[in-house]
């Protein structure tokens with residue numbers, strides 16, 4: 001902006017003196033100014049940090065407290081005929097009270113023999129969609145992009161980069177069939 | 193009384209600075225000749241306001257907990273007064289916003305308005321684009337039905353492809369190892385608090401930059417931008433021929449935006465909100481999660497990409513896109529702005545539009561999805577009395593072949609159509625393909641018996 005005001009050196013002298021004097025009264029000495037700048041920045045930093053720790057903890061909560069795993073009963077031996085494959089439903093390890101049905105998970109459970117079970121994650125190794133067991137075809141098929149797996153969970157066709165993840169299964173003394181809960185399997189491109 | 197009102201008005205005007213600060217802003221000079229092509233940005237802004245207003249109204253009815261969200265959505269859709277319309281306006285408003293942000297960006301690109309001195313307008317706009325998409329996606333998740341739950345899983349798988357920290361990022365997105373109560377709480381917070389806060393800040397910056405650097409003048413062939421003289425030239429031009437923003441230029445913005453909002457409301461009343469699918473249980477596996485239309489092109493792209501490179505592209509693709517967009521105004525900062533002098537830029541923009549459009553159409557059809565509900569072939573459609581052929585046709589359905597192969601208009605589109613396959617392949621060749629599979633076809637050798645194979649080949653051999 002070009003203001004029509006007179007340049008400072010042409011202004012009446014006494015006014016400048018008075019203003020200078022006033023300014024000098026309010027001016028801080030150099031060390032004092034430096035100290036106050038540091039104080040205000042430093043104190044704000046400490047305050048930000050004090051607030052930041054709990055806030056960041058809330059944001060990063062899922063990384064700070066790994067979920068536990070637990071054995072869940074999915075049925076008893078008599079529920080599963082040898083050679084059959086079933087969709088079993090179970091509750092995740094540590095659901096919060098307000099989860100509702102969203103803390104449920106499912107697995108494809110096959111009884112291979114009297115004592116041996118195999119349980120596959122329903123999550124496709126491609127992008128996680130729920131795969132379906134096609135009994136007559138003897139294949140797992142994914143609705144999303146046509147990923148197909150053989151009955152041992154290995155990739156038969158389509159985009160999945162790896163086979164279906166398996167859950168651990170045990171048969172308890174009282175013939176309960178139990179499944180060890182696990183995280184949603186995430187396919188990585190770097191080995192972990 | 194009138195005297196008092198006048199005095200009160202004058203007092204407010206003085207204290208609030210309406211005539212001193214606000215009116216000059218509203219009436220600041222803008223280049224003349226800015227026609228209808230300038231209205232998309234402001235229409236996107238009005239859509240944002242529409243989304244805020246309807247979003248706040250929805251929060252009055254919606255329960256953001258995993259156990260209750262689904263019921264509250266049912267309530268909003270089927271019981272609340274005008275709830276159905278409200279949800280639908282918010283849905284079509286989101287569609288409108290994505291669309292308008294996209295069109296606005298294309299317009300800015302085609303007329304090269306991102307050149308000196310408006311680089312930061314473009315940069316903030318790029319962030320606004322991605323934030324809009326993030327809002328669109330988290331909003332879709334808040335429709336917490338089985339599609340919402342599975343979409344969250346698919347998103348987690350995608351961020352899982354980030355090198356090294358993929359699994360951590362996926363956990364952070366889901367709020368834990370699995371979907372659960374904490375997942376929806378987080379999406380709700382992102383969608384209603386965190387992202388809007390960032391969005392408002394960026395919109396503020398975006399608008400401030402328009403005042404700071406002025407609206408770009410309509411491009412003219414043969415009038416290149418020269419950073420050394422541009423600002424001076426722009427000021428002189430405004431002084432000579434500038435017109436006040438309000439109402440000379442702004443009326444178009446307002447008329448167009450109002451029309452957009454009326455269209456959104458009309459669509460909402462006419463079509464209603466997207467239907468809810470089943471309850472949000474990850475144990476319900478009969479779901480086929482697909483995003484709303486605005487993210488379908490990306491979804492389709494991943495479905496079509498060769499599987500070998502896909503895992504890398506999921507990560508590298510978005511990174512390169514963002515970097516490329518951010519770099520644009522620094523790579524081409526001066527020179528011609530007119531689309532007439534930048535045919536390649538216009539051609540490129542056209543290609544992007546066509547590409548996205550085709551992906552969207554493909555995404556709607558999803559030919560890569562097995563057709564699980566394909567009707568079994570009937571004796572009628574088989575045209576044969578030979579028991580072996582009929583058995584083969586029955587097995588063709590039972591073994592899942594029909595999910596992916598089309599025969600006489602029945603079946604899926606994942607694999608090649610087999611209506612006349614016997615004209616192309618001999619029984620021997622058919623056998624090799626079925627037994628060995630390949631690519632998107634499983635090797636059926638270990639899955640079906642010799643006898644079943646013979647039946648299926650007998651059936652296929654009649655298809656000519």
Ligand code: FES
Nearest residue numbers: 124126127142147
């Ligand atoms: S998610 Fe299963 S094939 Fe893509």
